[in-house]
Amino acid sequence: MNVILDNFSLYRDGFLQTLKICALAAVGALVLGTVVAGFRVSPVPPLRWVGTAWVTVFRNCPLTVVLFFCAFGLPEIGVNGAYFWFGVTGLVLYTSAFVCEAVRAGVNSVPAGQAEAARAVGLTFGQSLTSVVLPQALRTVVPPLGSVIIAMIKNSAIVGAFGVGGDLFAVGDTLTSARGEAALPVLTGVVLGYLAITIPGGLLLGLLERKVAIAR
Amino acid sequence: MSEETTDRPMIRMAAVDKFFGQLHVLKKISLDVPKGQVVVVLGPSGSGKSTLCRAVNRLEPIDSGVIEVDGRPLPSEGRDLARLRAEVGMVFQSFNLFAHKTILENVTLAPVKVRGQAVPDARKTGLELLERVGIADQADKYPAQLSGGQQQRAAIARALAMRPKVMLFDEPTSALDPEMVQEVLDVMTALAADGMTMLVVTHEMGFARKAAHRVIFMSDGEVVEDGTPAEFFTAPKSARAKDFLGKILTH
Numbered sequence: 117m118n119v120i121l122d123n124f125s126l127y128r129d130g131f132l133q134t135l136k137i138c139a140l141a142a143v144g145a146l147v148l149g150t151v152v153a154g155f156r157v158s159p160v161p162p163l164r165w166v167g168t169a170w171v172t173v174f175r176n177c178p179l180t181v182v183l184f185f186c187a188f189g190l191p192e193i194g195v196n197g198a199y200f201w202f203g204v205t206g207l208v209l210y211t212s213a214f215v216c217e218a219v220r221a222g223v224n225s226v227p228a229g230q231a232e233a234a235r236a237v238g239l240t241f242g243q244s245l246t247s248v249v250l251p252q253a254l255r256t257v258v259p260p261l262g263s264v265i266i267a268m269i270k271n272s273a274i275v276g277a278f279g280v281g282g283d284l285f286a287v288g289d290t291l292t293s294a295r296g297e298a299a300l301p302v303l304t305g306v307v308l309g310y311l312a313i314t315i316p317g318g319l320l321l322g323l324l325e326r327k328v329a330i331a332r
Numbered sequence: 333m334s335e336e337t338t339d340r341p342m343i344r345m346a347a348v349d350k351f352f353g354q355l356h357v358l359k360k361i362s363l364d365v366p367k368g369q370v371v372v373v374l375g376p377s378g379s380g381k382s383t384l385c386r387a388v389n390r391l392e393p394i395d396s397g398v399i400e401v402d403g404r405p406l407p408s409e410g411r412d413l414a415r416l417r418a419e420v421g422m423v424f425q426s427f428n429l430f431a432h433k434t435i436l437e438n439v440t441l442a443p444v445k446v447r448g449q450a451v452p453d454a455r456k457t458g459l460e461l462l463e464r465v466g467i468a469d470q471a472d473k474y475p476a477q478l479s480g481g482q483q484q485r486a487a488i489a490r491a492l493a494m495r496p497k498v499m500l501f502d503e504p505t506s507a508l509d510p511e512m513v514q515e516v517l518d519v520m521t522a523l524a525a526d527g528m529t530m531l532v533v534t535h536e537m538g539f540a541r542k543a544a545h546r547v548i549f550m551s552d553g554e555v556v557e558d559g560t561p562a563e564f565f566t567a568p569k570s571a572r573a574k575d576f577l578g579k580i581l582t583h
Contacts, residue, residue, distance in 0.1 A: 159409060227428075229424060229426050229428035230428060230430060230431065232391055232424070232428060233422075233424065233428035233429070233430065233487075233490075234430070235391065235414070235417060236389060236391065236417055236420075236421075236422035236424075236491075237417070237418065237422075237441070237442035237446065237490065237491070237494060238414050238415065238417045238418025238419075238442055238446040238494060239414065239441075239442060239445060239446060240410075240411060240414045243445050243446075247441060247445060248430055248432075248441075251432050252430075252431060252432050
């Protein structure tokens with residue numbers, strides 16, 4: 117296990133890089149996914165079509181392909197930037213489809229009477245969604261969203277593998293391939309790094325779930 | 333009151349048709365409700381009376397015909413429809429109070445969001461309304477902590493907070509335990525006495541006799557009888573109304 121302690125600063129930097137990718141992508145995917153979910157439940161047909169198409173495309177494409185599209189396809193149409201941002205963008209696009217479906221399930225779990233009452237007092241569709249339906253959907257949405265975000269954290273390893281570099285997964289790659297260290301201890305360190313994000317993340321979600329519980 | 337305001341009905345329905353798939357739930361309904369009138373809609377289940385009530389603020393879109401509220405045709409969607417709904421109060425069978433908000437927040441949400449009222453003003457009016465329906469002491473509780481009767485009174489206060497021109501009641505006491513029916517009917521009776529225009533779908537014959545100016549009896553999507561409570565209860569004209577009254581008044 118010395119290899120972990122000897123390369124602690126490398127691990128630490130990798131951990132922080134993964135944390136950064138995940139935090140940015142989580143915020144992006146949650147916001148974008150909720151907006152797309154709003155499209156999918158909207159009374160306006162064209163918005164529903166956009167939402168459905170979005171989910172169909174990004175939920176059904178392999179993440180690796182989405183990432184390659186971002187990293188190599190976007191520059192071909194004139195969008196240039198750091199690989200880091202292409203990586204985050206790909207992760208956001210892909211994850212937003214899953215966030216959308218979790219949020220939509222939550223919206224559908226709110227009794228129809230709540231939205232009817234909101235409309236009956238004169239709230240517009242947007243107001244009824246943001247003031248009445250989504251706050252109540254949150255309760256049912258937290259557990260599945262937690263799974264989506266944890267899957268996203270693990271998927272961030274693919275972002276690392278395809279070239280952002282410097283994240284936890286890349287640390288493992290560097291130590292085993294470039295420096296010839298034994299795989300088992302190196303990868304154990306990598307696993308511990310991921311668990312250090314996902315397990316506290318899961319605990320936080322549990323807290324959040326209890327906090328947003330609503331008596332009916 | 334001027335001629336102009338008394339002449340124009342608060343609710344006007346003309347040749348309204350509505351289908352649920354093959355089922356013809358509203359058949360060429362024409363109905364005018366003048367300002368200040370309390371109309372009770374009676375009828376067996378499946379007669380279309382709830383659909384009629386829900387059509388007035390377009391919670392149920394209709395397939396053909398015209399519905400006007402205070403002289404304005406119902407807009408089909410969007411902000412215009414939201415604006416019209418703000419002026420039409422609605423009370424549901426299952427209360428539908430916003431589960432994640434306190435009773436007072438339920439009452440203040442729309443005045444703040446829709447009318448742009450300042451929160452302190454909305455709270456003040458909200459508390460007065462809760463006082464009026466007798467549950468001011470429940471203001472900071474959540475709906476699930478209240479009895480059904482209290483929840484329904486809160487729902488009435490929520491609708492009144494928008495200062496509606498007309499109130500729709502869709503079986504407001506049907507989901508209540510028997511001992512709580514009266515407290516809700518009392519609030520509705522007081523509202524009727526204050527001159528509110530009301531369209532009330534209910535099975536409460538006592539309320540229909542006491543508070544209604546007019547009784548409409550529906551069956552199979554049609555208005556079968558339309559008259560004063562006295563006429564309807566003592567001398568129903570149609571066989572269907574006689575049959576209905578026979579079933580509910582015998583016990």
